[in-house]
Amino acid sequence: MTSVVLPGDPIGSLIGDRRVTASSGGLHAHVYPATGLPNATVALAGAAEVDAAVSAAWEAHREWVAHPADRRRDMLVGLADVVHEHLDELAGLNVHDYAVPISNAGTALLLERFLRHFAGYADKPHGTSSPVSGSFDVNIIEREPYGVVGVIAPWNGALAVAASCVAPALAAGNAVVFKPSELAPLAALRFGELCLVAGLPPGLVNILPAASDGGDALVRHPGIRKIHFTGGGTTARAVLRAATDNLTPVVTELGGKSANIIFPDADLGRAAALAAHQGPLMQSGQSCACASRILVHESVYDAFTEQFLAVIGAARVGDPFDPEVNFGPVISAGSLDRLLNVVHRAVEERAGELLVGGERLVDGALAGGFYMQPTVFGGVDNRSRLAQVETFGPVVSLIRFVDDDEAVRLANDTPYGLNAFVHTADLTRAHTVSRQLEAGSVWVNQFSQISPQGPYGGYKQSGSGRTGGLDGLHEFQQIKNIRIGMG
Numbered sequence: 001m002t003s004v005v006l007p008g009d010p011i012g013s014l015i016g017d018r019r020v021t022a023s024s025g026g027l028h029a030h031v032y033p034a035t036g037l038p039n040a041t042v043a044l045a046g047a048a049e050v051d052a053a054v055s056a057a058w059e060a061h062r063e064w065v066a067h068p069a070d071r072r073r074d075m076l077v078g079l080a081d082v083v084h085e086h087l088d089e090l091a092g093l094n095v096h097d098y099a100v101p102i103s104n105a106g107t108a109l110l111l112e113r114f115l116r117h118f119a120g121y122a123d124k125p126h127g128t129s130s131p132v133s134g135s136f137d138v139n140i141i142e143r144e145p146y147g148v149v150g151v152i153a154p155w156n157g158a159l160a161v162a163a164s165c166v167a168p169a170l171a172a173g174n175a176v177v178f179k180p181s182e183l184a185p186l187a188a189l190r191f192g193e194l195c196l197v198a199g200l201p202p203g204l205v206n207i208l209p210a211a212s213d214g215g216d217a218l219v220r221h222p223g224i225r226k227i228h229f230t231g232g233g234t235t236a237r238a239v240l241r242a243a244t245d246n247l248t249p250v251v252t253e254l255g256g257k258s259a260n261i262i263f264p265d266a267d268l269g270r271a272a273a274l275a276a277h278q279g280p281l282m283q284s285g286q287s288c289a290c291a292s293r294i295l296v297h298e299s300v301y302d303a304f305t306e307q308f309l310a311v312i313g314a315a316r317v318g319d320p321f322d323p324e325v326n327f328g329p330v331i332s333a334g335s336l337d338r339l340l341n342v343v344h345r346a347v348e349e350r351a352g353e354l355l356v357g358g359e360r361l362v363d364g365a366l367a368g369g370f371y372m373q374p375t376v377f378g379g380v381d382n383r384s385r386l387a388q389v390e391t392f393g394p395v396v397s398l399i400r401f402v403d404d405d406e407a408v409r410l411a412n413d414t415p416y417g418l419n420a421f422v423h424t425a426d427l428t429r430a431h432t433v434s435r436q437l438e439a440g441s442v443w444v445n446q447f448s449q450i451s452p453q454g455p456y457g458g459y460k461q462s463g464s465g466r467t468g469g470l471d472g473l474h475e476f477q478q479i480k481n482i483r484i485g486m487g
Contacts, residue, residue: 010027010043011209025210027043029041030183034328034369049214055223057175064200064204075199076170079198086108098184102321102323107159119171143478149174149224149225151176153165157230163452168473169476178207180209191207220245227243227249233461240252251465254461255392257390258292258421259420259437261424262296263422263423266300266424268303271304271423274423276315279292281326285392297407312357317371318365336372339393342391342395345386346386352380355398357372361373373394377398408437412438416460417438418457418458419439419440421448422434422445430444430445440462441454
């Protein structure tokens with residue numbers, strides 16, 4: 001295993017231009033999932049640090065909006081340049097954070113792309129004008145920043161959330177208090193430091209690693225004008241309840257139980273490779289975009305299953321810093337135990353046939369880490385808990401269907417609606433089925449490739465609001481109507 005060398009002293013919050021290690025939220029022993037050993041101590045933010053960060057953010061916001069729009073644009077481009085210079089470092093910190101294989105640690109590049117894209121919006125028109133009935137008054141519809149927004153990121157995507165939320169928030173004129181999970185704070189903290197290196201006002205981006213108490217204090221703070229939360233439904237409900245104290249608006253991006261539909265005319269080899277990547281292999285299935293329900297037409301079910309299992313069997317497991325490795329551990333011992341119980345329960349309930357996997361990997365250097373075999377169930381009942389409850393791990397289900405209508409019905413038969421995937425060579429089918437799927441994003445003959453140009457978000461219990469595109473920018477702006485009487 002590659003050794004993980006991090007500072008011996010506690011790693012604290014970034015508030016303004018200072019690292020704060022005296023923390024009211026206590027200390028957290030960060031564990032590297034590939035070894036199961038502690039590798040850093042994190043000083044967690046509590047209510048005191050949240051209050052200091054919000055104050056610093058409001059001061060920075062006033063300085064930020066005092067700059068001409070083209071100056072703010074240039075500063076964001078400069079930040080993208082600095083991120084580009086530190087891509088390797090940020091990718092490495094991503095591995096240190098949650099042992100995602102370096103071959104999959106591409107969110108640093110995503111961050112650069114989002115920064116460059118949204119920098120271009122900073123000096124573009126944000127409002128419109130309109131005539132009004134029975135009058136020659138001047139009627140202006142303007143979009144303005146909220147001021148200070150709170151962004152709460154999950155452990156499996158701090159840099160991705162920085163890309164999709166912090167970049168548009170800054171372009172819209174806001175300051176940000178960003179809370180990464182205590183399980184993965186390292187890359188986010190370095191990004192905050194790079195904001196200072198790029199010359200952004202101290203306090204414009206504050207990074208507060210925190211557990212649930214710190215997150216609650218952030219959501220309840222009266223100085224936070226809007227919250228963007230990415231995570232699970234249970235925590236989202238707690239965030240929404242806490243936000244009612246100040247009637248703070250909340251945008252959520254939540255979980256999924258995405259369907260990946262394999263039609264009989266699909267390129268089965270390509271579909272099998274993409275389904276393996278989008279399912280159990282990418283981030284070990286620990287992704288809201290994981291396509292954990294693979295719906296396969298009965299005429300190609302056996303052929304697809306054979307190729308899919310071959311791809312799974314060829315997965316390279318090992319040191320996440322090895323560029324040849326494409327499958328890593330899950331985040332914690334608790335998560336590993338939960339996933340093994342999911343498999344055990346699915347077998348007991350006869351939800352489907354266990355085709356491969358289902359056990360912990362304990363060979364040699366992997367023994368101390370939280371590694372689990374990629375796990376595939378075949379012939380799964382779509383009504384089972386295995387098919388309906390988000391697994392958040394390398395456990396996927398193969399489900400047969402007989403025609404297009406049944407494929408759509410099965411795909412939509414879930415409380416979630418974040419992503420859906422379609423594999424077909426028929427353009428008419430691709431278009432027709434995509435329109436019928438209840439999902440915020442539909443990916444045809446490809447895996448999920450989030451881009452700054454495309455709005456991303458969920459239907460149903462997968463959340464509300466969007467990141468990316470013009471819709472993502474508008475989430476961080478509020479609308480004002482100014483009417484000037486002309487006599």
